[in-house]
Amino acid sequence: MTRIHQVILDLDDVLNTFCMSALHYHGVANTNYDYSEYPPHCGWDIVQACNWLRRKRSWPSEEQDGRCACVDAATFWEALTQEFWAATPPVPYLDTLITYLADRVGKDNVIVATSPTKSPTCVAGKLEWIHRHLPTWLHRNYMIGPRKDLLADPYSLLIDDHRGNCEKFEGRGGHALMVHKPWNYEVWDKHERHPIDWQYTTPSSIECGLYRIFRKRIEL
Numbered sequence: 001m002t003r004i005h006q007v008i009l010d011l012d013d014v015l016n017t018f019c020m021s022a023l024h025y026h027g028v029a030n031t032n033y034d035y036s037e038y039p040p041h042c043g044w045d046i047v048q049a050c051n052w053l054r055r056k057r058s059w060p061s062e063e064q065d066g067r068c069a070c071v072d073a074a075t076f077w078e079a080l081t082q083e084f085w086a087a088t089p090p091v092p093y094l095d096t097l098i099t100y101l102a103d104r105v106g107k108d109n110v111i112v113a114t115s116p117t118k119s120p121t122c123v124a125g126k127l128e129w130i131h132r133h134l135p136t137w138l139h140r141n142y143m144i145g146p147r148k149d150l151l152a153d154p155y156s157l158l159i160d161d162h163r164g165n166c167e168k169f170e171g172r173g174g175h176a177l178m179v180h181k182p183w184n185y186e187v188w189d190k191h192e193r194h195p196i197d198w199q200y201t202t203p204s205s206i207e208c209g210l211y212r213i214f215r216k217r218i219e220l
Ligand SMILES: [Mg+2]
Pocket: 010, 011, 012, 013, 014, 160, 161, 162
Protein backbone atom coordinates (compact mmCIF):
# COMPACT_ATOMS: atom_id res chain seq x y z
CA MET A 1 0.00 0.00 0.00
CA THR A 2 1.26 3.46 -0.92
CA ARG A 3 1.94 5.70 2.06
CA ILE A 4 0.39 9.09 1.37
CA HIS A 5 0.76 11.96 3.85
CA GLN A 6 -0.46 14.83 1.67
CA VAL A 7 -3.17 15.23 -0.96
CA ILE A 8 -3.10 17.90 -3.67
CA LEU A 9 -6.59 18.48 -5.02
CA ASP A 10 -7.18 20.04 -8.42
CA LEU A 11 -10.12 22.44 -8.52
CA ASP A 12 -11.46 22.68 -12.09
CA ASP A 13 -13.41 19.58 -13.15
CA VAL A 14 -12.48 17.77 -9.94
CA LEU A 15 -14.18 19.94 -7.31
CA ASN A 16 -16.37 21.84 -9.76
CA THR A 17 -17.85 21.50 -13.24
CA PHE A 18 -15.67 24.14 -14.92
CA CYS A 19 -15.50 22.74 -18.44
CA MET A 20 -19.22 22.33 -19.03
CA SER A 21 -19.89 25.62 -17.22
CA ALA A 22 -17.58 27.43 -19.63
CA LEU A 23 -19.17 25.78 -22.67
CA HIS A 24 -22.61 26.61 -21.30
CA TYR A 25 -21.46 30.20 -20.65
CA HIS A 26 -20.42 30.44 -24.32
CA GLY A 27 -23.83 29.17 -25.36
CA VAL A 28 -22.78 25.84 -26.88
CA ALA A 29 -23.78 23.39 -24.10
CA ASN A 30 -27.27 22.81 -22.79
CA THR A 31 -26.24 22.49 -19.14
CA ASN A 32 -23.31 23.49 -16.92
CA TYR A 33 -22.74 19.96 -15.60
CA ASP A 34 -23.47 17.27 -18.25
CA TYR A 35 -20.10 16.02 -19.58
CA SER A 36 -21.78 13.76 -22.13
CA GLU A 37 -22.11 16.87 -24.29
CA TYR A 38 -18.31 17.25 -24.53
CA PRO A 39 -16.84 15.94 -27.82
CA PRO A 40 -14.10 13.44 -26.74
CA HIS A 41 -12.23 13.72 -30.04
CA CYS A 42 -11.35 17.34 -29.17
CA GLY A 43 -9.24 16.05 -26.29
CA TRP A 44 -7.74 18.60 -23.91
CA ASP A 45 -8.76 21.62 -26.03
CA ILE A 46 -11.84 23.36 -24.72
CA VAL A 47 -11.65 26.08 -27.40
CA GLN A 48 -11.72 23.44 -30.14
CA ALA A 49 -14.61 21.75 -28.33
CA CYS A 50 -16.45 25.07 -28.17
CA ASN A 51 -16.04 25.65 -31.89
CA TRP A 52 -16.98 22.07 -32.75
CA LEU A 53 -20.18 22.35 -30.68
CA ARG A 54 -20.96 25.72 -32.23
CA ARG A 55 -20.59 24.33 -35.74
CA LYS A 56 -22.75 21.35 -34.80
CA ARG A 57 -25.46 23.65 -33.48
CA SER A 58 -25.42 26.02 -36.41
CA TRP A 59 -25.24 23.38 -39.13
CA PRO A 60 -26.43 23.41 -41.77
CA SER A 61 -27.83 26.89 -42.21
CA GLU A 62 -25.03 29.11 -40.83
CA GLU A 63 -22.09 26.91 -41.74
CA GLN A 64 -23.18 26.56 -45.32
CA ASP A 65 -23.49 30.32 -45.53
CA GLY A 66 -20.01 30.72 -44.03
CA ARG A 67 -21.45 32.68 -41.13
CA CYS A 68 -20.49 30.30 -38.32
CA ALA A 69 -18.08 32.46 -36.33
CA CYS A 70 -15.38 30.51 -34.53
CA VAL A 71 -13.93 31.85 -31.32
CA ASP A 72 -10.16 32.14 -30.84
CA ALA A 73 -8.43 31.15 -27.62
CA ALA A 74 -7.92 34.68 -26.33
CA THR A 75 -11.56 35.60 -26.88
CA PHE A 76 -12.76 32.37 -25.27
CA TRP A 77 -10.75 32.87 -22.07
CA GLU A 78 -11.15 36.64 -21.78
CA ALA A 79 -14.94 36.29 -21.86
CA LEU A 80 -14.93 34.44 -18.54
CA THR A 81 -15.64 36.97 -15.79
CA GLN A 82 -14.65 36.88 -12.11
CA GLU A 83 -18.23 36.00 -11.23
CA PHE A 84 -18.13 33.11 -13.70
CA TRP A 85 -15.08 31.63 -11.96
CA ALA A 86 -16.55 32.25 -8.50
CA ALA A 87 -19.96 30.79 -9.33
CA THR A 88 -18.93 27.59 -11.17
CA PRO A 89 -21.06 24.83 -9.59
CA PRO A 90 -19.34 22.46 -7.15
CA VAL A 91 -19.56 18.73 -7.80
CA PRO A 92 -22.28 16.96 -5.78
CA TYR A 93 -19.72 14.85 -3.90
CA LEU A 94 -17.55 17.79 -2.82
CA ASP A 95 -18.14 17.53 0.94
CA THR A 96 -17.88 13.73 1.01
CA LEU A 97 -14.58 13.75 -0.86
CA ILE A 98 -12.97 16.45 1.27
CA THR A 99 -14.09 14.84 4.52
CA TYR A 100 -12.73 11.46 3.38
CA LEU A 101 -9.34 12.96 2.49
CA ALA A 102 -9.12 14.96 5.73
CA ASP A 103 -9.82 11.75 7.66
CA ARG A 104 -6.98 9.99 5.81
CA VAL A 105 -4.18 12.60 5.95
CA GLY A 106 -5.41 15.34 8.30
CA LYS A 107 -6.87 18.73 7.41
CA ASP A 108 -3.46 20.45 7.31
CA ASN A 109 -2.34 18.06 4.58
CA VAL A 110 -5.19 18.60 2.12
CA ILE A 111 -4.19 21.33 -0.35
CA VAL A 112 -6.29 22.73 -3.20
CA ALA A 113 -4.05 23.51 -6.18
CA THR A 114 -5.40 25.24 -9.24
CA SER A 115 -3.83 26.69 -12.36
CA PRO A 116 -5.27 30.06 -13.45
CA THR A 117 -5.48 31.58 -16.90
CA LYS A 118 -3.29 34.62 -17.59
CA SER A 119 -6.10 36.89 -16.38
CA PRO A 120 -6.06 38.45 -12.88
CA THR A 121 -9.84 38.12 -13.00
CA CYS A 122 -9.47 34.34 -13.03
CA VAL A 123 -7.14 34.36 -10.02
CA ALA A 124 -9.59 36.52 -8.04
CA GLY A 125 -12.57 34.39 -9.08
CA LYS A 126 -10.87 31.14 -8.10
CA LEU A 127 -10.01 32.53 -4.67
CA GLU A 128 -13.63 33.60 -4.31
CA TRP A 129 -14.75 30.10 -5.31
CA ILE A 130 -12.60 28.61 -2.56
CA HIS A 131 -14.14 30.94 0.01
CA ARG A 132 -17.70 30.32 -1.21
CA HIS A 133 -17.64 26.56 -1.54
CA LEU A 134 -14.96 25.07 0.70
CA PRO A 135 -14.91 24.73 4.49
CA THR A 136 -13.09 27.40 6.51
CA TRP A 137 -10.13 25.14 7.26
CA LEU A 138 -9.32 25.07 3.53
CA HIS A 139 -9.41 28.84 3.09
CA ARG A 140 -5.66 29.09 3.75
CA ASN A 141 -4.77 25.67 2.29
CA TYR A 142 -4.53 26.46 -1.38
CA MET A 143 -1.99 27.18 -4.11
CA ILE A 144 -2.91 29.14 -7.24
CA GLY A 145 -0.32 28.61 -9.96
CA PRO A 146 0.53 26.44 -12.93
CA ARG A 147 3.37 24.40 -11.31
CA LYS A 148 1.55 21.78 -9.25
CA ASP A 149 4.46 19.41 -9.88
CA LEU A 150 6.61 21.45 -7.48
CA LEU A 151 4.46 20.04 -4.65
CA ALA A 152 5.37 16.46 -5.56
CA ASP A 153 7.23 14.09 -3.26
CA PRO A 154 7.02 10.32 -2.59
CA TYR A 155 4.31 10.85 0.03
CA SER A 156 2.08 13.21 -1.97
CA LEU A 157 -0.94 12.36 -4.09
CA LEU A 158 -2.28 14.63 -6.86
CA ILE A 159 -5.94 14.20 -7.81
CA ASP A 160 -6.38 15.84 -11.23
CA ASP A 161 -8.22 15.43 -14.53
CA HIS A 162 -5.30 16.65 -16.69
CA ARG A 163 -3.06 13.83 -17.87
CA GLY A 164 -0.11 16.20 -18.30
CA ASN A 165 -0.36 17.40 -14.70
CA CYS A 166 -0.48 13.80 -13.45
CA GLU A 167 2.55 12.80 -15.53
CA LYS A 168 4.60 15.81 -14.38
CA PHE A 169 3.70 15.11 -10.75
CA GLU A 170 4.74 11.48 -11.09
CA GLY A 171 7.88 12.58 -12.91
CA ARG A 172 8.95 14.43 -9.78
CA GLY A 173 8.40 11.40 -7.59
CA GLY A 174 4.78 11.94 -6.52
CA HIS A 175 1.66 9.83 -7.00
CA ALA A 176 -1.31 10.76 -9.16
CA LEU A 177 -4.95 9.78 -9.45
CA MET A 178 -6.43 10.85 -12.77
CA VAL A 179 -10.13 11.65 -12.63
CA HIS A 180 -11.88 10.31 -15.71
CA LYS A 181 -13.35 12.90 -18.05
CA PRO A 182 -14.11 12.77 -21.80
CA TRP A 183 -10.70 14.31 -22.64
CA ASN A 184 -8.61 11.72 -20.83
CA TYR A 185 -10.68 8.54 -20.84
CA GLU A 186 -8.96 6.12 -23.20
CA VAL A 187 -10.99 3.04 -22.30
CA TRP A 188 -13.95 4.27 -24.28
CA ASP A 189 -14.60 2.45 -27.53
CA LYS A 190 -14.92 4.80 -30.48
CA HIS A 191 -17.37 2.38 -32.03
CA GLU A 192 -19.43 2.18 -28.86
CA ARG A 193 -22.96 3.31 -29.52
CA HIS A 194 -23.96 3.67 -25.90
CA PRO A 195 -23.15 7.02 -24.32
CA ILE A 196 -20.97 7.03 -21.21
CA ASP A 197 -22.70 8.04 -17.99
CA TRP A 198 -20.26 10.64 -16.67
CA GLN A 199 -22.30 11.11 -13.49
CA TYR A 200 -21.19 7.56 -12.71
CA THR A 201 -17.83 7.22 -14.49
CA THR A 202 -16.17 10.28 -12.94
CA PRO A 203 -16.94 9.53 -9.27
CA SER A 204 -16.24 5.83 -9.75
CA SER A 205 -12.73 6.63 -11.05
CA ILE A 206 -12.11 8.57 -7.83
CA GLU A 207 -13.62 5.83 -5.66
CA CYS A 208 -11.45 3.13 -7.28
CA GLY A 209 -8.29 5.23 -7.16
CA LEU A 210 -8.71 6.19 -3.51
CA TYR A 211 -9.47 2.63 -2.47
CA ARG A 212 -6.32 1.45 -4.25
CA ILE A 213 -4.27 3.97 -2.29
CA PHE A 214 -5.91 4.10 1.15
CA ARG A 215 -7.73 0.72 1.33
CA LYS A 216 -10.74 2.52 2.72
CA ARG A 217 -13.98 2.75 0.77
CA ILE A 218 -15.65 6.00 -0.27
CA GLU A 219 -19.07 6.33 -1.91
CA LEU A 220 -19.52 9.44 -4.02
MG1 LIG B 1 -8.73 20.27 -13.64
